Amino acid sequence: MKNLKIGFVALLLIIGATSINAQDKNNPFSVGFGVNAVDFYPTNPGLMGHGSWFNEFVNVGDHYNAIPAISKVTVGKYLTDGFSIEAAGAINTISNVGDNSVSNTSYIALDGAVKYDLNNVLGETSVFDPYALIGGGYVWMDNFGTGTFNSGLGFNVWFSENLGVNLESKYKHAFESNIVQHFQHSLGLVIKFGGTDTDNDGVYNDEDACPEVFGLIEYNGCPDADNDGVIDSKDDCPNVAGLESLKGCPDTDNDGIADKDDACPNVKGTKANKGCPDTDNDGIIDSKDNCPNQAGPEANSGCPWPDTDGDGVLDKDDACPDVVGIVSNKGCPEVSVKDIAKLEALFKTVYFETNRADFKSETISKLNEAIEIIVKYPTAKFAISGHTDSIGNDQYNMKLSEKRANAVKNYLVSKGVSANNLTAKGFGETQPIESNMYNPGRAANRRVEIKLIN
Template sequence: MKNLKVTLFTLVLIIGFSSLKAQDNNNPWAVGFGLNAVDFYPTNPGLMGHGSWFNEFVNVGDHYNIVPAISRVTVGKYIADGFSIEAAGSINTISNIGDNSVSNDSYFSLDGAVKYDLNNMIGETSWFDPYASVGGGYVWMGNFGTGTFNGGLGINFWFNDNVGFNLESKYKHAFESNIVQHFQHSAGLIIKFGGIDTDKDGVYDNEDACPEVYGLVEYNGCPDSDNDGVIDSKDDCPNVAGLASLNGCPDTDGDGITDKDDACPNDKGTKVNKGCPDTDGDGVVDKDDVCPAVAGPEANKGCPWPDTDGDGVFDKDDNCVNVAGTAANKGCPEITADVVAKLEDLFKTVYFDTAKNTFKPETISKLDEAASIMKKYPTAKFAISGHTDSVGNSKSNMKLSEERANAVKNYLVTKGVSSNNLTAKGYGEDMPVASNNTRAGRAENRRVEVKLVN
């Protein structure tokens, strides 16, 4: 009979350990080390030297059998849903059974139990972890042995995620009368281990929503690169802080359109206009509207008046409707220093027939080029001056220079340059630029010049 019970108990333990399925990876293993106390007194009412059930349950001095050393070792593993299994071995020396003294019988026990975490019923308390257990075991005391049915209650007080203090009280019902029913109490340290944290972020894989990516505890182990409260896996803009309502993307102008989809991220607009404002409601968004405060057709770039040359000056105010210019110059182009220099160079190549005001053939192309440039700047005014060397009569030279200056002006007018923009004057031999004592100098002095007046 005894061997049969031992065999059955061993089978229960083997089946229990071999039937484990997928385990909780958050520190599924636990080992315990501590003391145990055996008390026969409050479990055997009617026997000599024993009290009623639970009588003097904590009479440590009179009834507890304790070895002052580590006398109990446990190994356990979490299963699932608050259930775990545990194997425990303990030793003791029995010097009293109730009020009866005995001659220090040895006590050995091997127990197996299924434990249930009561926090699953009362709510998670973190450091306070009560449990109930049920199981069986075998006890050897003196020359006798017996199988037992065990049931108990215990508490783990956790100092941190891995280390705690364990208290347990277990009733052991013996199947053989040579070892009476008794309580076994225990106290000691318990250590949990075996949890897996693949990304080393302090969140175990079973609780880590991103087990292979280093993350933050407050986000269940997932990263939030831009610290906007939206984890990267759900963040459409993981590297730029944004709003949870916009999947982690920013909205600088607060118009409800994310910056990445907003054509005007700094100006509050509408979805219809891709985030851009249209102040005057003319269908042309402000950034493309030359007249953002006045409604106008798209053909006029949002203005009620046309701007034919697109220079930002409306035709009604533009003195050069067909030529792009500047507002400062009333819509006309402003001539640059480079253009003036180009004209001055061209006029240096204007040559006349000897003692006449008629052009040499090679001069015509130069004058044509100068005229085409001047026409581009209809508000620019030029002064044309004629000059001679000192050879001949000064009065004749003055007349010749005047005729040559006017010849240039008249030719330019025939090519479309406004006569209002040109003045012509001769200076004869009065303004030499070189010495008239040399042939080269006299050649330089025979010239026509053009100067920008304004």
């Protein structure tokens, strides 16, 4: 049994020596130096010269055993999640066992412990670092030795990131009766070390988001070359100060579009137009809009289509852009009934020389008057027809009527009427309007007519 206890203690010491643990992940190693005091009094109720549990716990003058020298050394290493392992060695001289005085007896202790940082439960503080421990060890007093089960509480108060003062009190329960239960208190300095800072920026690798690149503490060790508050690894424009909302890129015109994506970086615009303005909202940016303040189609370079004649039909749709017309007639005027009647009357006064296609002199003024009416309707289509009486043979009359119809058409065209708006055809004697039996009837049948066909 005794060998088993010694083996248990030895195992703890081996763990402590090979996995020395301390305070935190950045400085995983620690060493401590200080003094220790051993108190047998408040742990042995019923023994002569001893009090009940925790009785006179801090009666330093009567019960504490201490020597005026460095009498305790610790080494440790941080594990994870607030846990660390520590190995401790202590020496002392025992002159008081409870209220009983004894001759000076040497005291040597080797301990191993698992420690837990209570700030993980209480909440992190900057300087105060309380902990609980549990473990075991071995104590020698002169020629006697025993394994112990240890538990206790302590705390560190840090003066700097690496240096602090340690106060600890632990209870040691002895497995053998030749050494009774006791408390061991200690006070000393503790030093943390061993943190790695590859890029020498003052942020340890375990907390450095950019451990290979020199950075700033406020950015967890990452650089911010342009000092815009956005670390370089998240900055799309790392060498030019910009806005966090735009991933570190500048926005000169404050339109919410980063300059690198803004086709018009110096003029406020919209995302839909890649940062360029479109003042009239016609979908054409101002720099390509010939009428930036008037909405218009792209086909007209951003300008509204004109309506030159003001008839409500845009020039692009107006077959008669310079003449007031109506929508139903593609912007062209509709030939009035009055003008049709007048044209028909005028054409009845068109006379030719006998058996010829030459106009009589009085006919020219009548045709000119007809032209004034026709040009008012630039898209109107007219059909000119020539007719004869029945004197002469049919073939001759047909040719003569065609010549006379074309003579009228050619005259109108020569005065500016579009040839596309005129057709000419001869009908000979086939369409009389009076009887060819008498001169008046034959005279009425020798005629040229005009008809509106569109």
